[in-house]
Amino acid sequence: MGKKNQSKYCYMCGAPATSKEHVSPACLFPEKKDIKTSIFRNNLITVPSCELHNSKKSKDDEFLMACMSGIVGGNIIGFFHAHTKVRRAMERSGKDFVNVFMRDYRPAIIKSGQGKEFPVLVGRAHFDRLHSCFQHIAHGLYFHKFGKQFEGECRILLDFLTYENEKMETYKMLCRKRIELEPKKPKKEGLNPEIFRYEFMDPDEQGIIALIMTFYEGAKVFVAFQGKDCKPYFNLAGMLIESGVKMVINFPDGSHFEFN
Ligand SMILES: [Zn+2]
Structure with missing residues (x-):
């Protein structure tokens, strides 16, 4: 492509x-x-x-x-x-x-x-409709940044909403903390940052690329691009969380996130 x-x-x-x-x-x-x-x-x-x-x-x-x-x-x-x-x-x-x-x-x-x-x-x-809108924006930014269509799975978390599903809400808080503690801050892009700004993070060890979109300087959307070429990986923590096993993830700053 x-x-x-x-x-x-x-x-x-x-x-x-x-x-x-x-x-x-x-x-x-x-x-x-x-x-x-x-x-x-x-x-x-x-x-x-x-x-x-x-x-x-x-x-x-x-x-x-x-x-x-x-x-x-x-x-x-x-x-x-x-x-x-x-x-x-x-x-x-x-x-x-x-x-x-x-x-x-x-x-x-x-x-x-x-x-x-x-x-x-x-x-x-x-x-669902909101989610679909952000999927399109994320794909558009990917195309603009890398000059090609994104192929793979694109996951989205809306930071500005409170999820009724407790697990999703914890994932969201976890995501927020990870970004806050990220040592290599990505370059902010977008020529009208008061309206819309976005930051692509470097691919992680599995090749997943994270994107943060910010609307009106306050409402954030987190995106994870898992390309079809990403290394297949065995995510034990993720699997245990999905299957309902109690799981606590600790961060170096002392914060922790509890699932199930
Ligand atoms: Zn089309």
Whole structure:
């Protein structure tokens, strides 16, 4: 695949490309009419795409925009974006602003570190759709970085959500800690870091490549690319965790993560 003329084939499936896809989607970036000094839309990354894998056509762009811009932990640009462009888009389509990205929601109050109170909405995310959006962005970034389509298994953990599945939530915390303790910090990339930033880590001993994506300086997504050429390896800890055996993983800084 890597030997093909890159610009002719879809970043996701390798079919002949018919258009270009923005990574991440252009609509996450504020427009000039909303932020007067906006230079946020310059130099966005694009990759070749087929009809099927162009997120604009599936309306996933709009969905992702609604989910990510108003998220707790995001910066003021995301917040502003949620109250301008995102709200307009929702009003135009006649959709309930909140229902697009959450169900079973209720109002709540959170406290900042300084004791300030903020009203928020708490609910369940449309997880599968969100997951699919990040799969596409991750594949797009891989294509952009390495000049070829990723083939293998791409696993995703959403750091900004709380998983109802306890095991997944522990995996997430474990992942967060591993990245925090990583001795070789990866190079930060992305020309508009206030909106979207990403960091690829060097392959580990099995050849797995980790990617961290950050939206609006707060919401993080962890990605693990296990290419089909990765060395097959026997992950004893992983197997024991999956089979329900009690397992504690300790870190040098004294923190530990308990499974089952
Ligand atoms: Zn495709």
